[in-house]
Amino acid sequence: MCARYLGFVLLIWFAGVTHAQNENVCRAPVLNGGYYVPEKETYLNKAELTYACDSGLKPVVEGWWARSRCEDGNWVHKPQCIDQNACLPPTISHGKYDKAEDGWYKERYSILVQCDDGYERKGNSRPRCRSGTWSPLPVCERRRDSCSEPPKISHAVIIHQYKEVFSAGSEVQYECEEGYTREGNNIIICERGQWTAGPTCNKSSADQGHSASDTDVQPEGGDRRESGAGSGKQPEGAFCVMNAARYAHYGLAAAEPENMWEGQDKYFSCIARDKYIRVRCTNRRLDFTRCCDGNEFQSFPDCYRFGESY
Incomplete structure (x- = not known):
């Protein structure tokens, strides 16, 4: 009985292995x-x-x-x-065109070549397949008014996707490392081949020896006028507290409350994947934008526009 059962198990195992190999x-x-x-x-x-x-x-x-x-x-x-007169896909550095479904193009077929952002086309925009070769192929040259990658700033990252070349008028935004405060404009612009001045990220005063006590912690909601009336003690750094749970109707993802300093901008994760909301502490109140992804922050001014204050 045991031998028959073992043989049955081995048969099933062998069949499975054979199927996986096939x-x-x-x-x-x-x-x-x-x-x-x-x-x-x-x-x-x-x-x-x-x-x-x-x-x-x-x-x-x-x-x-x-x-x-x-x-x-x-x-x-x-x-x-x-066919020996058909053409294979051409290689055009920093250029793009519609790809053939079968991986090749019939003779006399033409393609429309477009250059990446920050590059301009030199030559015919519609090369044609002739006797197995493309005639003539354009080139994509970098524009003089485009910019190289944005400068690196200590203790900061850029929230947009990395590129080697940015077209004129492009904007990118810096975000300081946790525990560092931004000074200066966090948005830089590509103008005439150069980036405008960017911010610096300095160690926050609260991280340089200030130890927060119970009276320093702001109430949930960010408005300092709700905190311990009569204590008479002003917080040395944080004027707002950003509590994601209280502002969930903005689409914010759950997170621990964070202190924010007067004039500080920060980005917080939204429930929607890869989207963020910009929050600013102004006059002890919090201002909010809408949730946007990195491309939307670069393309749509509404992503930088603050709405209601709380």
């Missing part, structure tokens, strides 16, 4: 107008084959022969033989 193997490719070696019915994972094409045709990659590899049940790249 999922990774590749079937012989269908190659119209060409031939390949070695010629098999199936190929193991990571196995390679080499193929070439009949007269008047060529592989879908550079060269008169090509290699393809079996990767988890698929051929990378898929072996194809195309």
